Amino acid sequence: MINDTWVSRHIISREGKGKGLAVFLEGITDTDQARSLLGIEIAVNREQLPSLTGGEFYWCDLIHLELIDTQGNILGKIAGMQETGANDVMVVLQGERKFLVPWVMHKIVKQVDLETGRVCVDWNPEYQ
Numbered sequence: 001m002i003n004d005t006w007v008s009r010h011i012i013s014r015e016g017k018g019k020g021l022a023v024f025l026e027g028i029t030d031t032d033q034a035r036s037l038l039g040i041e042i043a044v045n046r047e048q049l050p051s052l053t054g055g056e057f058y059w060c061d062l063i064h065l066e067l068i069d070t071q072g073n074i075l076g077k078i079a080g081m082q083e084t085g086a087n088d089v090m091v092v093l094q095g096e097r098k099f100l101v102p103w104v105m106h107k108i109v110k111q112v113d114l115e116t117g118r119v120c121v122d123w124n125p126e127y128q
Helices: 031-035
Strands: 011-017 020-025 066-069 074-083 088-094 097-102 109-113 118-121
Touching: 074 097
Parallel strands: 066 118
Antiparallel strands: 011 020, 066 074, 074 088, 088 097, 109 118
């Protein structure tokens, strides 16, 4: 997003750079133009994303889902996701309170039901 306006750019090529990615965009021909794009928001149309297999989820589909424990108690809503290196974590809001829950499938995250908008976890919010 540039100046609050989405601008479409086609990818000419890409290559891995350590933990990052270098992308060459149509219409960007020199380093000054490229530098002007540092820190901008980027987006991909949903239909351009690869299909997922069972048990895989895009983070954008998890945000705003209700988080419940294995007894059905509502713990809060997923406000965001964070990558920590060891495990991704859910940022959960419960009223004014914010806490983190590790995203560990089958051990902590027991079920994700996109139809009902709920994620069931084996977690006690007092762990925080």
